[in-house]
Amino acid sequence: MHDRPTATELLGAVRHFLEKELPAHVEDPRLRYRALVAAHVLWIVERQQALEERHLVEEWHQLAALLDWKGAAPATRDTLRESVLAGNQQLCERIRLGDYDSHDAFLALVRHLRPFVARKLEVAAPSPAEPLRKTSPGSPTH
Amino acid sequence: MRTLNDLSTRLESYLAEIVQAPVQVLRPRRLAGGASRASLSIELEVASGPEKGLHALVVRMDLGGVIHENALSRAEEFRVLEVAHRAGIKVPRPRWLCPDPAVLGTPFFVMDRIEGESIGRRIVREPSLARARQLLPRQLGEQLARIHALDFTQPGLEFLFSPVALAPVRGLLSLAYRQLEKVGEPHPVLELARRWLWDNAPSCPRRVLCHGDFRVGNLIVGEEGLRAILDWEFVHLGDPVEDLAWPTVRSWRFGQDQQQLGGIGSPELFLAAYEETAGVTVDRHRLAYWEILGNFRWAVGCIAQAQRHLSGQEPSVELASLGRRTAEIEQELLDLIEVAERRRGSHA
Numbered sequence: 036m037h038d039r040p041t042a043t044e045l046l047g048a049v050r051h052f053l054e055k056e057l058p059a060h061v062e063d064p065r066l067r068y069r070a071l072v073a074a075h076v077l078w079i080v081e082r083q084q085a086l087e088e089r090h091l092v093e094e095w096h097q098l099a100a101l102l103d104w105k106g107a108a109p110a111t112r113d114t115l116r117e118s119v120l121a122g123n124q125q126l127c128e129r130i131r132l133g134d135y136d137s138h139d140a141f142l143a144l145v146r147h148l149r150p151f152v153a154r155k156l157e158v159a160a161p162s163p164a165e166p167l168r169k170t171s172p173g174s175p176t177h
Numbered sequence: 178m179r180t181l182n183d184l185s186t187r188l189e190s191y192l193a194e195i196v197q198a199p200v201q202v203l204r205p206r207r208l209a210g211g212a213s214r215a216s217l218s219i220e221l222e223v224a225s226g227p228e229k230g231l232h233a234l235v236v237r238m239d240l241g242g243v244i245h246e247n248a249l250s251r252a253e254e255f256r257v258l259e260v261a262h263r264a265g266i267k268v269p270r271p272r273w274l275c276p277d278p279a280v281l282g283t284p285f286f287v288m289d290r291i292e293g294e295s296i297g298r299r300i301v302r303e304p305s306l307a308r309a310r311q312l313l314p315r316q317l318g319e320q321l322a323r324i325h326a327l328d329f330t331q332p333g334l335e336f337l338f339s340p341v342a343l344a345p346v347r348g349l350l351s352l353a354y355r356q357l358e359k360v361g362e363p364h365p366v367l368e369l370a371r372r373w374l375w376d377n378a379p380s381c382p383r384r385v386l387c388h389g390d391f392r393v394g395n396l397i398v399g400e401e402g403l404r405a406i407l408d409w410e411f412v413h414l415g416d417p418v419e420d421l422a423w424p425t426v427r428s429w430r431f432g433q434d435q436q437q438l439g440g441i442g443s444p445e446l447f448l449a450a451y452e453e454t455a456g457v458t459v460d461r462h463r464l465a466y467w468e469i470l471g472n473f474r475w476a477v478g479c480i481a482q483a484q485r486h487l488s489g490q491e492p493s494v495e496l497a498s499l500g501r502r503t504a505e506i507e508q509e510l511l512d513l514i515e516v517a518e519r520r521r522g523s524h525a
Binding site: 053056069072073075076081120123124126130131133135136141142144145148149151152153155156158159160 | 222277365366368369372373376445494495496497501502503504505507508514515517519521522
């Protein structure tokens with residue numbers, strides 16, 4: 036058993052430092068921006084820690100329905116993760132083979148894939164206050 | 178990487194020889210880099226001769242190591258800038274090209290620095306740029322029409338004739354897909370989008386010199402609107418609709434989603450100015466296709482940028498974070514292909 040703060044709480048502490056304390060003391064605007072990006076990345080990790088287990092179970096069941104898997108979902112987070120990765124690969128393979136080429140099958144798959152993306156966004160989508168949505172990578176600052 | 182002082186000293190001796198006068202490089206600073214090059218901002222004080230005076234300049238260098246496979250070299254980009262500048266298109270005046278890597282470690286060129294705002298998230302929000310946002314859609318349409326009118330058959334631009342120029346739609350799609358395959362992560366949404374894009378690829382009736390990265394974020398903007406179009410490293414021969422759709426891709430709206438043209442205004446104003454200047458009509462269905470292809474390519478771009486961090490090639494929290502932006506673009510792709518497929522179905 037580890038002591039407090041928990042891992043998530045520690046991430047929160049570093050995020051607070053990067054977001055609230057550091058930027059005011061950094062002159063270079065590019066570095067200041069990078070500190071905010073780093074804080075945002077920690078925010079993603081915090082959310083993933085909280086949500087991943089539930090997301091993996093949901094995704095496994097959806098993949099099982101799409102790919103006709105039988106049996107129960109794996110019990111541990113690691114085996115779930117492996118199984119979900121394999122399922123996504125199989126799904127890609129089926130798309131490549133043309134299994135969803137017909138108009139109706141295509142639209143049905145679009146509908147099925149929405150929760151796949153929604154889960155990723157629940158973890159990674161920046162809120163309007165976050166810096167990532169507003170920026171373009173690789174653009175020059177003149 | 179060389180230090181700023183070292184770069185300045187080397188630039189000084191090189192530029193002194195070019196302008197045939199004593200020079201001083203002042204206030205050097207690095208500008209944020211791009212896919213295949215690094216930029217430096219300097220002031221150049223020339224003591225005598227025809228160039229006597231203070232010049233505000235940008236030095237664009239190749240980065241060592243892996244170069245983006247579709248990007249032009251600095252020498253090629255310089256040629257394109259010269260052609261565009263001669264044609265009166267709003268670009269920073271290209272000044273000197275140094276193809277010799279011995280001087281700074283990589284080939285580089287020097288161009289005028291144009292003052293103004295280039296950061297996308299500021300261009301779409303700054304209250305002082307409200308008038309600029311009204312003017313920009315038409316200005317961009319007019320300038321893009323003039324870029325597309327450039328004669329790409331003139332001597333010196335032979336490098337533009339790449340394999341992609343033979344098949345602008347499926348060529349670009351294949352390039353992006355190959356990049357995705359190389360990474361090897363499963364992305365069912367991108368697989369599905371690629372399938373749809375391949376099956377619905379339109380023909381390319383007109384081939385032009387495309388800018389290749391024409392969008393907010395690659396512009397210099399002042400209160401009076403457009404001052405300069407930057408980042409000519411992705412110029413290629415292709416379908417003009419590619420450049421027309423790219424600035425409408427959601428990621429380039431910088432959070433101002435209701436303004437579909439780059440977070441600043443309506444695509445219709447932009448398209449109308451383009452059509453007037455170019456004397457053509459833009460097919461809106463083909464535009465919708467290219468918006469989907471643009472999103473697909475940018476989704477793969479995010480994955481590829483994250484790979485630059487993951488491979489150890491360029492450790493960067495910014496590049497790493499881009500991997501997690503893929504989901505936003507996938508959501509946009511689902512929205513766009515659903516609409517397009519329903520429309521296709523109702524016409525079948």
